[in-house]
Amino acid sequence: MPRKSSPVNIDPRVKRTRRLLRDALVLLILKKDFASITIKEVTERAEVAYITFYRHYESLDQLLMEVLDEGLVELMTHIEALARQSDPSSLETEGRLIFEYIEQKADLFRILLKSQSVTRIRKKVVSNISTIFQKSCVPLERLGNQVTINMASNHIATSLLSLIEWWLENNMKPSPIEMGKVYKSLIIDSTVGAVSSLSAVAK
Amino acid sequence: MPRKSSPVNIDPRVKRTRRLLRDALVLLILKKDFASITIKEVTERAEVAYITFYRHYESLDQLLMEVLDEGLVELMTHIEALARQSDPSSLETEGRLIFEYIEQKADLFRILLKSQSVTRIRKKVVSNISTIFQKSCVPLERLGNQVTINMASNHIATSLLSLIEWWLENNMKPSPIEMGKVYKSLIIDSTVGAVSSLSAVAK
DNA sequence: ACATACTGTTACACAGTATAACAAAAGGAG
DNA sequence: CTCCTTTTGTTATACTGTGTAACAGTATGT
Structure with a gap:
């Protein structure tokens, strides 16, 4: 070595x-x-x-990890940077930028999602994205207890991955602009709304 | 043979x-x-x-398929029966029943979710659940176009699977009653709300 | 130009897959 | 119960991929 x-x-x-x-x-x-x-x-x-x-x-797994880490680090810093400026009014733009980025790096993402065969990788990706949202998504911090927040950020991470997967399988059909709206509405707003309603009941 | x-x-x-x-x-x-x-x-x-x-x-894959099909058919008929009586007021109960069922068959589900290593199986499960919701979730049929509905039912299916996965990894910690509330709020209401808001914009 | 570090060739032991031929055991019909 | 059929077990074998070792050849940088 x-x-x-x-x-x-x-x-x-x-x-x-x-x-x-x-x-x-x-x-x-x-x-x-x-x-x-x-x-x-x-x-x-x-x-x-x-x-x-x-x-x-x-092992081949290790080589695969290296390949994915290369692209993953890049993706993560990208998403993190977008999430940092979590101006609620620009969520749609944030979503659009995510899907435009994926469009550019479509090959890498197809590999990444195909490699979900290797479950560890999916878990790593989910865990990373989840942590990012947990740190940066301000509304979640105020509402709800820790369990709910863990669940919500896990929900956001897995939903985003699934949406990306679905989009790639549909040959990136709705445009990134449309997907930006979907991202805001289906992933973020939905989750924040659900957490607040769940917390309201808890009180 | x-x-x-x-x-x-x-x-x-x-x-x-x-x-x-x-x-x-x-x-x-x-x-x-x-x-x-x-x-x-x-x-x-x-x-x-x-x-x-x-x-x-x-192959071992084929044997695994047989094992999972055994339990999957049972699960599907169960969920389908629950979804059929989609009385909006009983969504919380529907969710509770799903998680109580999973609690009973925890072993099978741990295997099923571990076996997502075999990607085909995850896709099959997602596709099945997705179809069920597409058929039975009445509000979605009225709102939005076909693409949006496909996306939404895919979102529901993958979110539900991820939520189940998260719950099993957390040793089934929040009770099925609590998870029933989460199911209604985070999975169903959120998605229906998002679809209607997306469709409203489209008009 | 020279020591060092990396790469290539060949060989080998080992584990798992997949198939074949034949013997032994269990099931079903009369 | 007996006979024929089907299934199972035993043993042997070819093949493929893994992982390691020794040694020869080639590139690097000072």
Whole structure:
């Protein structure tokens, strides 16, 4: 296993090999089911020796994680930045920007959602998005108890993922502008409204 | 492959073997990840010969499908029956009954949700629930266009699944009575409200 | 140009899949 | 109960993919 972190300068051969492996995996996932992909296939497509795979990764899962983390970090900072400016009047715009971003990176998202086969990844994504909304969605903090808030942010995260999945399967048919309205209405406003009504009953 | 359908009388040996294999798989799934389960393990736990597996199933996936279909048919008829009597005033009761049912069959549901690893199964479940709500949820039929209705029923189905998943992971902590309120407020009322507001804008 | 680090080739042990042939046991019809 | 059919068990085998090892070859940077 070549060293990776200590010196900031990574051997260009290592960089190249890892890029080849990541790209090969991406191409394969877009063509077939992740579960049916073998290490041999990846190394052949990447045109590196079979054993070279093991010199960088322990399993295909780990390689997949790296691929997704690459894009996921980017997505998260993007969504987080959008959520930070949670001006209620601009929620529709926030939604539009999310779906425009997805439109750009459609390939990555198809892979990410296909890879829900690997349940851990879905949970990680849900957990990340959930935390973001829990921190930034101001109205939720005031209303309701902790359990309700956990439930609500989990609801927002999973609903958003499902909506994205549905949208990609429908070939991104309603435009991002329309989806922005849907996002505001179906995901955010709905949830905030439900939490407040649930909390009102609790009092 | 022993014949199964033509005569209503199934050989008792076949019945026994298939039951042993199903039970063995269920026990194993509750203990470890489905992806790491081998056919050899299943046959050993079931105390049948290795090759006997292939005399009844083509793959572990197929066996898993049979196990889930068994319980899924039951769940679907249950939810459908509840949704049929969609008296708006009894939505809370409908929700309570769903979560009470899940409480009873917790093991089956843990397996079902763990098996989302097999993406096909999640899609099947979502599609089934989605269709049920699309048919029975009267308010949605009047409001909005077909795309919106598809999206909304998909939203209801995935949200319900996610909520069930969250509830099981939280050791079924808020009582079914509380979850009934959540179901009405967060899943149904929210969605209906959102659809009507989206449709109003469209006009 | 030289030591270092990475990559490629070949070989091997191992586990799981999938099939085949034959023997043994259990079920059903007369 | 007996006989024929069907199912199950045993053993053997080919195949594929995993994961590791040793050694030779190639690229990197100082």
